[in-house]
Amino acid sequence: MRTVGVLGGTFDPIHLGHLRPAEEVREALQLAELRLIPARIPPHRARPRVCAETRAALVRAAVADHPGATVDERELHREGPSYTVDTLAELRAELGPVSLCLILGLDTFRGLPGWSRWRRLFDYAHLVVTERPGAGGSLPAALRAELEQRRCTDPAELRRSVAGRVCFQSVTPVDISATGIRRALACGRSVRYLVPEPVRERLAREGLYGYPQL
Numbered sequence: 001m002r003t004v005g006v007l008g009g010t011f012d013p014i015h016l017g018h019l020r021p022a023e024e025v026r027e028a029l030q031l032a033e034l035r036l037i038p039a040r041i042p043p044h045r046a047r048p049r050v051c052a053e054t055r056a057a058l059v060r061a062a063v064a065d066h067p068g069a070t071v072d073e074r075e076l077h078r079e080g081p082s083y084t085v086d087t088l089a090e091l092r093a094e095l096g097p098v099s100l101c102l103i104l105g106l107d108t109f110r111g112l113p114g115w116s117r118w119r120r121l122f123d124y125a126h127l128v129v130t131e132r133p134g135a136g137g138s139l140p141a142a143l144r145a146e147l148e149q150r151r152c153t154d155p156a157e158l159r160r161s162v163a164g165r166v167c168f169q170s171v172t173p174v175d176i177s178a179t180g181i182r183r184a185l186a187c188g189r190s191v192r193y194l195v196p197e198p199v200r201e202r203l204a205r206e207g208l209y210g211y212p213q214l
């Protein structure tokens with residue numbers, strides 16, 4: 001079955017810790033398409049430092065030369081908090097019977113029971129959980145119970161149904177966070193090789209996050 005992967009995020013800003021794990025998932029699952037979905041209003045965090053349009057422009061710059069990746073801007077056009085369940089419901093209605101895979105870092109997966117209508121997510125998509133340095137520790141009981149029903153060990157299984165399974169995908173650990181990048185920029189430190197070069201160039205050109213303007 002055709003398989004589509006989606007990675008949602010605040011992307012404040014996008015960095016190689018988003019892109020390398022997603023690229024490895026794209027290869028491992030043989031995704032027909034990888035969609036990056038910037039959140040306009042991320043539901044569970046303080047307001048992003050940079051507006052949604054600029055964060056999305058940086059995501060576009062990050063993947064401009066990658067034929068396997070696209071930027072899906074639907075959350076930018078939706079009022080209210082950018083609930084993932086709403087995004088997945090829309091995608092499911094548009095894409096029909098594809099295998100739809102929501103990609104999450106382990107830190108984000110752990111918070112799933114706090115998400116809006118979180119059990120409905122499994123009606124619309126599979127979950128592909130990637131490692132993230134520093135994201136170890138136990139999972140909430142509600143999530144462990146859900147995993148007992150849904151966990152699969154072979155990623156190929158995700159291609160055989162449209163939604164409802166959870167797979168852990170091993171990826172190269174990349175210890176980069178947007179918080180670290182914002183901090184580095186605020187202190188005037190380099191972010192070269194932490195973000196894609198076209199993103200760094202745009203940060204510099206526009207003086208974003210306190211980047212000293214050229």
Ligand SMILES: Nc1ncnc2c1ncn2[C@@H]1O[C@H](COP(=O)(O)OP(=O)(O)OP(=O)(O)O)[C@@H](O)[C@H]1O
Nearest residue numbers: 009010011017018104105108132174176177178179
């Ligand atoms: N270094 C990383 N390795 C694996 N997954 C990551 C990494 N950074 C972010 N992710 C995942 O990407 C998605 C979007 O993350 P987000 O945009 O919040 O980035 P972040 O670096 O965690 O941001 P912040 O530091 O501002 O909290 C989440 O599912 C998150 O788990």
Ligand SMILES: O=C(O)c1ccc[n+]([C@@H]2O[C@H](COP(=O)([O-])O)[C@@H](O)[C@H]2O)c1
Nearest residue numbers: 008009010039042043044083084115116
């Ligand atoms: O739908 C929810 O309730 C929900 C709660 C927290 C986070 N999310 C989504 O998870 C993704 C990562 O969130 P964040 O805040 O870590 O960037 C992003 O796409 C958010 O919209 C979604």
